[in-house]
Amino acid sequence: MPVVTEDYLGRIGTLIRDARKHRGWTQQQLAAELGTSQSAVNRIERGHQNLTLDMLARIGEALDQPLMSLGQGPTHLRVQGPTTLSGSIEVKTSKNAGVALLCASLLNRGRTTLRRVARIEEVNRLLEVLDSLGVKTRWLNEDNDLEIVPPATLSLESIDEVAARRTRSIIMFLGPLMHRMSDFELPYAGGCSLGTRTVEPHMTALRPFGLQVKATEGSYHANVSPGITPRRPIVLTERGDTVTENALMAAALCDSTTIIRNASSNYMVQDLCFYLQKLGVRIEGIGTTTLSVTGCTEIDVDVDYSPSEDPIEAMSLLAAAIVTDSEITVKRVPIEFLEIELSVLEEMGFRYSLSEEYVAANGRTRLADLTTLHSVLHAPLDKIHPMPFPGLNIDNLPFFAVIAAVAQGQTMLHDWVYENRAIYLTELNKLGGKVTLMDPHRVMIEGPTRWSGTEVVCPPALRPAVVILLAMLASKGTSVLRSTYVIHRGYEGLAERLNELGASIEVFSDF
Numbered sequence: 001m002p003v004v005t006e007d008y009l010g011r012i013g014t015l016i017r018d019a020r021k022h023r024g025w026t027q028q029q030l031a032a033e034l035g036t037s038q039s040a041v042n043r044i045e046r047g048h049q050n051l052t053l054d055m056l057a058r059i060g061e062a063l064d065q066p067l068m069s070l071g072q073g074p075t076h077l078r079v080q081g082p083t084t085l086s087g088s089i090e091v092k093t094s095k096n097a098g099v100a101l102l103c104a105s106l107l108n109r110g111r112t113t114l115r116r117v118a119r120i121e122e123v124n125r126l127l128e129v130l131d132s133l134g135v136k137t138r139w140l141n142e143d144n145d146l147e148i149v150p151p152a153t154l155s156l157e158s159i160d161e162v163a164a165r166r167t168r169s170i171i172m173f174l175g176p177l178m179h180r181m182s183d184f185e186l187p188y189a190g191g192c193s194l195g196t197r198t199v200e201p202h203m204t205a206l207r208p209f210g211l212q213v214k215a216t217e218g219s220y221h222a223n224v225s226p227g228i229t230p231r232r233p234i235v236l237t238e239r240g241d242t243v244t245e246n247a248l249m250a251a252a253l254c255d256s257t258t259i260i261r262n263a264s265s266n267y268m269v270q271d272l273c274f275y276l277q278k279l280g281v282r283i284e285g286i287g288t289t290t291l292s293v294t295g296c297t298e299i300d301v302d303v304d305y306s307p308s309e310d311p312i313e314a315m316s317l318l319a320a321a322i323v324t325d326s327e328i329t330v331k332r333v334p335i336e337f338l339e340i341e342l343s344v345l346e347e348m349g350f351r352y353s354l355s356e357e358y359v360a361a362n363g364r365t366r367l368a369d370l371t372t373l374h375s376v377l378h379a380p381l382d383k384i385h386p387m388p389f390p391g392l393n394i395d396n397l398p399f400f401a402v403i404a405a406v407a408q409g410q411t412m413l414h415d416w417v418y419e420n421r422a423i424y425l426t427e428l429n430k431l432g433g434k435v436t437l438m439d440p441h442r443v444m445i446e447g448p449t450r451w452s453g454t455e456v457v458c459p460p461a462l463r464p465a466v467v468i469l470l471a472m473l474a475s476k477g478t479s480v481l482r483s484t485y486v487i488h489r490g491y492e493g494l495a496e497r498l499n500e501l502g503a504s505i506e507v508f509s510d511f
């Protein structure tokens with residue numbers, strides 16, 4: 001075989017191996033999907049098998065990842081470490097408010113302008129879906145201001161199913177869409193592989209508004225009975241963020257008053273409430289677990305809204321500083337959504353200073369600039385576990401894994417929420433970490449760690465993938481992090497921004 005062909009087959013084989021692992025499949029499972037043997041898959045992945053275009057297309061389809069789109073293959077990161085960071089960095093606006101506001105813009109017949117939206121893949125997927133429905137969306141400038149103008153009638157029959165299936169946020173179309181049409185289908189929600197994430201609480205919350213949903217082959221079939229409004233308070237069975245948002249959006253176009261109990265008061269819910277208020281919806285109880293919503297029968301206003309900064313990105317940047325023992329200033333930290341995290345960190349010996357507080361562009365959220373100081377960390381006495389806001393944010397829990405790994409002693413993390421997220425934290429062991437999976441919900445981490453660079457495929461979950469990247473910053477030598485789409489789902493230009501602080505991260509792709 002000519003050397004160049006051999007080289008290409010090897011690279012394609014690696015691509016296929018990465019995409020398979022990303023899906024969480026064994027070679028045997030991929031073989032069964034392709035109607036071939038495990039040994040054939042093994043040969044393909046090692047670059048020892050000539051591949052026809054037909055076979056490549058079939059593999060791409062089976063793995064739900066096109067392998068032949070030249071120049072658009074997966075991207076990877078090459079990290080040189082260890083790194084000490086310095087300087088300052090601004091926190092961007094949040095993914096989770098961004099996606100909620102994109103869905104909520106469908107409630108408004110007028111123009112919505114959202115300021116400084118994080119330009120991330122999760123937002124891109126929702127924009128693709130909105131565009132396929134006939135919504136006119138455009139980025140206005142370098143500041144990532146985004147304009148959204150819905151059409152008079154949405155063309156749901158032409159929905160971009162591929163984009164829709166890549167995000168769980170599509171579930172938040174139910175609340176706004178039920179006001180626009182009486183019978184419609186939505187593809188099943190996708191997103192990170194974190195274990196079962198039920199949609200039942202959404203159905204229970206929306207039923208009092210007349211929505212019935214049947215799960216059919218690959219999609220939700222929604223049917224709306226006209227003129228039905230909740231006669232009693234809606235009691236959410238789970239204090240979930242997106243379910244609260246769906247109930248809020250359903251209530252926004254009812255002119256009666258809806259009470260939502262056991263509502264999430266988390267940051268993205270608050271941003272959604274502030275936006276809805278600008279649309280003319282009356283909401284009381286923002287920041288508490290009981291929301292009283294008096295909607296409007298029609299919303300048609302040109303509105304301008306600035307979502308607030310992302311507490312999870314802020315936590316990621318703090319973790320970057322802690323794991324590399326660096327002194328940096330993280331600007332625009334939404335401090336009220338990091339209070340418990342900072343208390344736990346202080347207990348572990350983390351030292352930092354805070355600026356005076358100031359108000360975010362939404363006029364409501366409190367921000368501060370936080371400077372990290374050289375710290376010697378030790379394990380906390382108690383386990384670290386998340387709770388709904390104002391508890392420690394579940395999406396921040398994974399960052400405590402890499403922080404615990406640099407602290408002296410044993411730290412237990414208890415992720416009671418997701419069945420499949422803690423498991424990915426054991427990937428830190430490839431870089432020298434000592435992370436023991438006690439059961440699917442608990443990991444024990446022993447520090448401090450002598451990190452050493454290696455190659456890791458991104459786990460199929462956003463936060464654990466970033467945790468691996470942060471450990472790579474502290475690792476001696478060269479590390480490679482493969483297939484980073486999952487990181488781009490929630491962070492804009494993370495590698496480039498860390499490089500501005502002095503990291504050495506190269507972005508590359510196979511072709």
Ligand SMILES: CC(=O)N[C@H]1[C@@H](OP(=O)(O)OP(=O)(O)OC[C@H]2O[C@@H](n3ccc(=O)[nH]c3=O)[C@H](O)[C@@H]2O)O[C@H](CO)[C@@H](O)[C@@H]1O
Pocket residue numbers: 095096099168169196197198237238239240241242243268388394395417418
């Ligand atoms: C777009 C967006 O905003 N996504 C966030 C949102 O997702 P989202 O609102 O979709 O979260 P889910 O509804 O999937 O809830 C997460 C998990 O927590 C469980 N659960 C939740 C609440 C509760 O009171 N009891 C309970 O057991 C659910 O069953 C599920 O397993 O909230 C999650 C949990 O904060 C975050 O990780 C996500 O980043």
Ligand SMILES: C=C(OP(=O)(O)O)C(=O)O
Pocket residue numbers: 122168169191192194395462463490
């Ligand atoms: C789990 C997360 O989000 P999503 O709901 O988009 O999967 C996350 O942000 O870590």
